[in-house]
Amino acid sequence: MIRNKTILKKIFFILIPVSITIIFIPGFTNSPVADDWIVIQRNMNLTFPDILKLFTSTNFGWYRPIFELFIYLCSLCFNFQAIDYHVVILILYLFVLFLVGKISFLLTEESGIGFLSAFIFGILSIHSEPVLWISAANEILTAIFLLSSIYFYLVLRINSKKNFTYLFSLLFMVAALSTKETSAFFPLMIPLIEYFIINEKNKNFTLHKLIPVIPFLLIQIIYLVIRITAGFPYEISFHSLKVVYVLLYYLLVIVFSLPDNYGYLSSVNLWLTEPLFPIIIILLSIVALSGYIWLFIKYSFKKHFTNHNNFIKLSICWMLLSVLPILSMVSGRTAFLASIGYSWIFSLFIFSIIKSIRNHSKKIKLVFATISAGLILINISVVQYRCHYWRLAGWTVKNVIHQLNDIVINIPRGEEIYIFGLPDHLNRAYTFRNAVSTINKIYYPDHKIKVWLDTELNKISKKNYLNKNSFIYQNGNLIKQE
Incomplete structure (x- = not known):
């Protein structure tokens, strides 16, 4: 036994x-x-x-x-x-x-x-x-x-x-x-x-x-x-409804x-x-x-x-x-x-x-x-x-980097690249939140990449930010905006 x-x-x-x-x-x-x-x-x-x-x-x-x-x-x-x-x-x-x-x-x-x-x-x-x-x-x-x-x-x-x-x-x-x-x-x-x-x-x-x-x-x-x-990086507050x-x-x-x-x-x-x-x-x-x-x-x-x-x-x-x-x-x-x-x-x-x-x-x-x-x-x-x-979040980041590798080849050094609609998260699997600036430094130091995540699009007018190197993220693809 x-x-x-x-x-x-x-x-x-x-x-x-x-x-x-x-x-x-x-x-x-x-x-x-x-x-x-x-x-x-x-x-x-x-x-x-x-x-x-x-x-x-x-x-x-x-x-x-x-x-x-x-x-x-x-x-x-x-x-x-x-x-x-x-x-x-x-x-x-x-x-x-x-x-x-x-x-x-x-x-x-x-x-x-x-x-x-x-x-x-x-x-x-x-x-x-x-x-x-x-x-x-x-x-x-x-x-x-x-x-x-x-x-x-x-x-x-x-x-x-x-x-x-x-x-x-x-x-x-x-x-x-x-x-x-x-x-x-x-x-x-x-x-x-x-x-x-x-x-x-x-x-x-x-x-x-x-x-x-x-x-x-x-x-x-x-x-x-x-x-x-x-101190803390953001305000900490308590009230009864929030605690519940x-x-x-x-x-x-x-x-x-x-x-x-x-x-x-x-x-x-x-x-x-x-x-x-x-x-x-x-x-x-x-x-x-x-x-x-x-x-x-x-x-x-x-x-x-x-x-x-x-x-x-x-x-x-x-x-x-x-x-x-x-x-x-x-x-x-x-x-x-x-x-x-x-x-x-x-x-x-x-x-x-x-x-x-x-x-x-x-x-x-x-x-x-x-x-x-x-x-x-x-x-x-x-x-x-x-x-x-x-x-899926990892694959999405990898896919976008792969597409950017092909895009930057045709864009002169020093020019800005605008990207709209990259996912902040995929059902709370965090994806591009706080990521783009570091990706820019590591992989594309000769270009300036500016990104508006999908959670930020309702705060801006895309027309005011479009340039000749503007792309929108749709269905997994970076699509050039004319």
């Missing part, structure tokens, strides 16, 4: 990363898109003083030196070959899965919960943007640092292994704060870990054992004071697998023209989750789920706290950290059902298997839907 369990664990350990890789690879292309161009270009050929400056000042209004350094190191090997960045980012994503599973195992001492949380996290459709967009990879790096910080802290407090583990925990937290501002919630998790987890394991808990928490909170306070004083909308967005995209491009206020036209897919996804998600809830209430509420009350409470706290820094924005990528807490909760939910029905009839097991397969297929379908548009 023990041997069979060991073999099964090894199978899952291989099967999970392989299946996740297969799911996301269709979204890979070899062309950077949107902000990728400027992010890669500005971090190429950094000198040592440049690297020091990354850590001592904000860059374009953000303080993310670790992410900028990551792009710099990748650019040394990959230049603008996006496929190589995607491979590295996918490997890092798989490492996040490992950490999600490892920490849930440490907190519950149940390997089944560990494997389930890793798999559930891995297939969440909301992760398409962080995995497939190079510019959003800071979400994945941030998760690695935060989860590593928790891991080393748990090793220190549960297993009493000191050996620099406390220092590692602090350093990883600082690395997370230096990767993306949304990690600012994390130091508050440390006292919660002490309260819900360490206090439970060490019955002789006393206040002096909270001393390790103090440096985390001090670093958080110092960071927040400095970061808020430095943001929370509803994250609920729909994380729990009910709504494709993230349907969650924006500007997506009204998309709902009017293509309403069927998201409606089917939400309805099927509701049916599947209702089936799980029925099984849960009927068979397992008092048997297994409540055995890990503190793990549930800690996971809920993670979800709630991780949402606080993003209450002023909606974006697929910003849901990444909150989805970790959701994966922990949902894995325990599923695990308790599995444990409860294993001695019941085959009919009940078949119902559970059908619901599970359905929910997996729902998420995979949405991931493939998003992969299609991210792949």
